[in-house]
Amino acid sequence: MADVELDQVVVRKGDAEVLRGVDLFAETGRVLGIVGASGSGKTSVLRAIAGLDRVSEGSVRFDGSDVTRTAPADRNVAFVFQNPALYPTRTVARNISFPLEMRHDSAEEIRRRVDAEARAHHIMALLAKSPPQLSAGEAQVVQIARAMVRSPAVLLLDEPFAHLDLQRAARLRGEVSVIQQGFGATTVLATNDSLDVMSLADQVAVIERGRITQVGPPLEVYERPRTAAAALMTGDADVIEVQVATDDIGSWLEHPGFRLRAWQPGLRAHRGRRLQMVVRPEWWQLDDHGPVGATVERVNRLGTTTSLWCRVGGHPLALTLAGSAHGADPGPVTGRGLSRSAPEGHTPSRCGCRPGCLRRGARRPAGFGARRTARGRPARRRVSWDPASPPAGPGRGRR
Numbered sequence: 001m002a003d004v005e006l007d008q009v010v011v012r013k014g015d016a017e018v019l020r021g022v023d024l025f026a027e028t029g030r031v032l033g034i035v036g037a038s039g040s041g042k043t044s045v046l047r048a049i050a051g052l053d054r055v056s057e058g059s060v061r062f063d064g065s066d067v068t069r070t071a072p073a074d075r076n077v078a079f080v081f082q083n084p085a086l087y088p089t090r091t092v093a094r095n096i097s098f099p100l101e102m103r104h105d106s107a108e109e110i111r112r113r114v115d116a117e118a119r120a121h122h123i124m125a126l127l128a129k130s131p132p133q134l135s136a137g138e139a140q141v142v143q144i145a146r147a148m149v150r151s152p153a154v155l156l157l158d159e160p161f162a163h164l165d166l167q168r169a170a171r172l173r174g175e176v177s178v179i180q181q182g183f184g185a186t187t188v189l190a191t192n193d194s195l196d197v198m199s200l201a202d203q204v205a206v207i208e209r210g211r212i213t214q215v216g217p218p219l220e221v222y223e224r225p226r227t228a229a230a231a232l233m234t235g236d237a238d239v240i241e242v243q244v245a246t247d248d249i250g251s252w253l254e255h256p257g258f259r260l261r262a263w264q265p266g267l268r269a270h271r272g273r274r275l276q277m278v279v280r281p282e283w284w285q286l287d288d289h290g291p292v293g294a295t296v297e298r299v300n301r302l303g304t305t306t307s308l309w310c311r312v313g314g315h316p317l318a319l320t321l322a323g324s325a326h327g328a329d330p331g332p333v334t335g336r337g338l339s340r341s342a343p344e345g346h347t348p349s350r351c352g353c354r355p356g357c358l359r360r361g362a363r364r365p366a367g368f369g370a371r372r373t374a375r376g377r378p379a380r381r382r383v384s385w386d387p388a389s390p391p392a393g394p395g396r397g398r399r
Contacts, residue, residue, distance in 0.1 A: 001028045001029050001153055001184050001185060001186055002028060002062040002063045002076075002153040002154055002186055003025070003026065003027060003028050003061075003062065003063050003064070003186065004024075004025070004026040004032075004049060004060075004061075004062060004154055004186055004188065005024070005025050005026075005060070005061045005062075005064075006022050006023060006024040006025075006045070006048065006049070006058065006059075006060055007023060007058050007059045007060075007061065008021045008022070008023060008057065008058035008059075009021070009022040009023075009045075009048055009055055009057070009058035009059070009060065010022075010055070010056045010057035010058055011044055011047075011048055011053050011054070011055060011056055012056045013053075017210060018041050018044045018210055019041050019044050019045065019048065019210045020209075020210040020211050021058070021211065022041075022045060022048075022058070022207075022210070022211070022212055023212060024045070024205055024212060024215070026154075026186050026187075026188050026203075027186070027202075027203075028063075028184075028186055029181075029184040029185070029186060030186065030187070030202040030203065031177075031180065031187040031188075031189060031200050031201045031202050031203075032186075032187070032188050032189070032201060032202070032203050032204075032205060033189045033190075033191065033196065033197035033200060033201030033203070033204045033205070033218070034046075034188065034189065034190045034191070034204075034205045034207055035190075035191055035192065035194070035196075035197050035204060035205070035206055035207070035233045035234065036190075036192065036206060036207035036208060036229075036233060037192060037208075037229070037233065038192065040207045040208055040209060040210070041207050041209070041210040041211075042190035042191075042192075042207050043082075043158050043190055044210075045188070045190065045207070046079065046156045046158055046188060046190050048060060049077065049154065049156060049188060050072055050075065050077045050079050050156055051067070051070060051071060051072035051075055051077075052072055052079075055068050062075070062153065062154070075153075075154070076152050076153040076154065077152055077153070077154045077155075077156060078099075078147035078148065078150065078152035078154070078155050078156065078185075079147070079156045079158070080143055080144050080147045080155070080156065080157045080158060080160050081143070081158050082158050082159040082160070082162055082163070083163070084131075084136070084139035084140050084142070084143045085143065086131040086134075086139055086142060086143060086146075087131070088130065088131050088132060089130070090130070090131075091127065091128055091129065091130055092123065092126045092127050092128070092129050092130070092131070092134070092142050093114055093118075093127040093128065095131065095142055095146055096114045096117060096118065096127075096142065096145050096146045096149050097110045097113075097114050097149070098146065099146065099149065099150040100113060100114075100149060100150055103150070113149050113150075114127070114149065117145045117148060117149045118145065120145075120175070120179050121141050121144065121145045121175060121179075122175075123138070123141055123142065123145065126138060126142065136163045136164070137163070137164045137165065137168040137172075140160060140161070140163065140164060140172070141172060143160075144157075144160060144172070144176065148179060148183065148185075151183050151185065152185055153185060153186065154185060154186050154187075154188070155180070155185040155186070155187045155188070156187075156188050156190075157176075157187065157188070157189045157190065157191075158190050159190060159191050159192070159193070159196075160172075160176075160189075161173065161191075161193065161196060162191075162193070169195075173195070173196065173199050173200055176200065177199070177200055189201060192233065194233060194234050194235045197218055197234065198218050198222065198234065198235070201218055202217070202218075203215060203216065203217060203218075204216060204217070204218050204221045204234065206221065206225075206226075206227070206229065206230040206233060206234075208227065208229050213226060213227055213229070213230060214226045214227065214230045218234070221234050222234045222235055225237075225278055228276050228278060231278040231280075235280065236280065236281050236318060236320070237278050237279065237280055237281075238278075238279045238281070238315075238316070238317050238318060239276050239277070239278055239279075240255060240276070240277045240279060240312075240315055240317075241255070241274055241275070241276055241277075242254060242255045242274070242275055242276075242277045243255075243272070243273070243274050243275075244262075244267055244268075244270045244271050244272065244273055244274075244275060245271065245272075246268050246271045249261075250262065250263065250267075250268070251264070251267040251268050251271075253277060255312070255313055255315070256313035256314060256315075257292065257293060257294070257312035257313020257314070257315060258291060258292040258293065258312060258313065259291070260291060260292070279317075281307070281318040281319050281320035282320045284317075284319045284320075286308075286319070286321070292312055293312070293313075294310040294311065294312045294317065295310060295311045295312075296308055296309075296310050297309050297310060297311055304322075305320050305321065305322060306320070306321045306322075307319070307320055307321075308320075308321065
């Protein structure tokens with residue numbers, strides 16, 4: 001186990017700077033999730049830690065010791081790549097045992113460690129198979145097992161669940177979490193999937209164009225993103241451009257589809273400016289008397305939740321309601337509000353609708369699940385937030 005610290009790391013490839021003054025700290029035994037869009041530099045951070053990419057400026061330190069110029073083989077780092085890299089001529093067992101063989105462990109120790117890792121990942125039945133006989137999911141599990149078998153000080157995961165089906169990915173996230181906590185390796189996970197960082201990471205770092213723009217606990221970044229990119233990379237979100245207006249009482253957020261009172265104390269200083277307002281789907285509620293007029297264009301009932309696609313002043317907007325939300329006219333559901341964070345102790349309530357409440361004459365076009373009136377026009381609803389819970393912080397990011 002080792003603390004990992006990057007201090008003003010710059011990585012250049014040709015004339016391009018892929019990392020621009022990156023500062024990061026991964027605490028011993030914890031999981032640091034680096035999230036960003038494709039090409040943002042998250043894999044380059046992992047390669048700099050592993051020593052696979054030369055650091056042009058700055059330093060990489062393990063437990064305070066500078067390893068910037070240390071060879072990759074001497075860093076005690078295991079790297080799990082996005083695409084499984086297994087030796088096709090070796091069995092699964094011998095693929096897992098390879099790093100132990102390279103450091104000349106005894107045959108008994110190798111057998112014990114391989115069996116223990118295979119049991120932990122539920123792949124005992126695969127040990128005698130060769131990589132060409134494995135599915136993509138199985139091959140990725142084997143690669144992770146091979147990385148963990150030698151108990152590295154630092155474990156680097158580069159989008160390890162990207163090629164797995166949903167069930168296998170969910171199961172493997174749980175397995176990786178349990179096993180990682182068991183042997184305590186400092187883990188750095190690079191991904192563009194919000195499920196990965198929200199379920200595995202202790203700290204989240206958002207990277208944009210080679211720069212770290214925000215670092216914090218997953219829920220803090222989710223509820224208080226500093227940029228639109230941070231919001232989009234940590235969960236579903238809509239980014240709406242609004243203009244700030246003020247009066248004697250306070251501030252307003254103006255949009256072609258609505259005009260909302262804003263409670264953020266520092267917003268008056270941005271009078272006349274156009275800002276980006278980040279809104280999570282679960283922060284809305286349906287209300288026939290709400291201040292935001294919205295046209296519900298499509299409804300997807302997913303069982304535990306219902307997703308609504310609306311249009312507000314020409315801008316597409318997503319809503320998420322608890323429960324099945326049957327019928328054309330769901331009842332009010334407590335929402336979080338148009339802000340970047342929810343009130344302390346807030347928990348969304350269940351949908352108040354009952355099965356069988358589809359309004360007489362309503363129709364849903366086949367294949368779309370869209371809710372329309374008897375005349376076939378999209379149903380018009382009002383969208384609002386809980387007036388008892390004003391926004392707790394500025395919900396904006398500069399253009």
